Amino acid sequence: MGVDATTEQRIVAVVVAWNRRDLLAQNLDGLAAQTRRPDAVVVIDNASTDDSADLARRHPVVTEVVTLPTNTGGAGGFAAGIARAVAHHGAQAVWIMDDDTVPTPTALAELQTARIRYPGRVSVAASRAAWRDGREHPMNTPRVRPGVSRLAANAARLVGAKPIRSASFVSILLDADAIREHGLPVADYFLWNDDFEYTARLLRDGVGLYVPASRVYHLTKVFGGSDADPGPRFVNEVRNKAWLFGRSDALGPVDRALYAGSTALRWVRMLARSGDRAALLGHGRAGLSASRTAPRSTVEVLRDTPVAADVARIERGAGRD
Structure with a gap:
């Protein structure tokens, strides 16, 4: 069954912030302007060295700021925030995004409307992410679900959506029951492919919808996709993809x-x-070498943080501790 349209769900927004206080201010203003405001807003401060945490604490839309002792990357930040939203704030759905995401006023309402109208549980609903000039951001385009049945495609179309297999962490609404079933993002990914692995895990047997009527702006410095030379971060790309393909249960054989x-x-x-192919190849080799060691559990990575108990509760419930 889908979300009961007669029951108002408790939706908690989670924002992961790190040293971008001006963008964070725009993000929080966007959350405050929602036609369907979140019932709570949790900001995960990833050990920022600017005044991001203080700014968030002063903002009237923010319910709680959790400052982590070290920067755990997007993967650790979202794992911490999702756990806090579900285990501590009683979320029935969790709306997550980075601090450089600015939602338009109906972004959350459109996601929730699609979930309510869809005839079945929706594990992930994703917004359309645009760059500053309005073009759809290639970094955040959801992967369509291959081989989707005509019945599923029509069901999605009737609610103004398209079936997807994975999505980025830039404005997605997650079902809390799916979180309890499948656990949290793998915090040891730090950055790159953490969103791919996690949403693909939720959607291996679950329903994902791309809802283009829900719109946000992803204010990255440049407009570009994931095939631009990332420099040293290619280590994470290669390591995490090797972990994903070799160790995760997010993907089936096909x-x-x-x-x-x-x-x-x-x-x-x-x-x-690439302008420096030798360096890029070196980063790739380093990533492959690092992938020989399995990622640590998210419980271990976030053990010495203020959300350790929340993380352990969710991961143990999903059998992932």
Whole structure:
């Protein structure tokens, strides 16, 4: 069954922030302007060295600021925030985004409307993310679900959506029951592919919807996709993709072959466009070497943080501790 349209769900927004206080201010103003405001807003401060945490504490839309002792990257920040939202704030759905995301006033309302109208449980509903000039941001385009049935495609179309297999962490609404079932993002990914692995895990057997009527702006410094040379961060890209394809249960055999092939093609394009191919290849080798060691559990990574008990509760409930 879908979300009961007669029951108002408790929705908690989670924002992960790190040293971008001016963008965070725009993000929080956007949350405050929602036509369907979140019932609580949790800001995870990833050990910022600017005044992001103080700014968040002063903002009237913010319910709680959790400052982590060290920067755990997007992966750790979202794992902490999702756990806090569900275990401590009683979220029935969790709306997550980075601090450089600015939602338009109806962003949350459109996501929730699609979830309510869809004839079944929706594990993930994703917004359309645009860059500053309104173009859809290629970094955040959800992956369509391959081989979707006509029935599922029509059900999604009737609520103004499209079926998806994965999405980025830039404005997605997560079902709390799906979180309890599948656990949290793998915090040890730090950055890159943490959102791919997590949403693909939630959507291996769950329903994901891309809802283009829900719109946000992703205010990255430049407009570009994931095939631009990332420099030293390519270590994380390679390591995390190796973890995803080799150790995660997010993908089935067909998905794994499909996405591994598309990843290889993207890396070839990245290498061709790189201004320092030798350095990029070196980062790739370092990533492969690092992938030989399995990622630590999210419980272990976030053990010495203010949300340790919340993380342990969710991960143990999902059998992932």
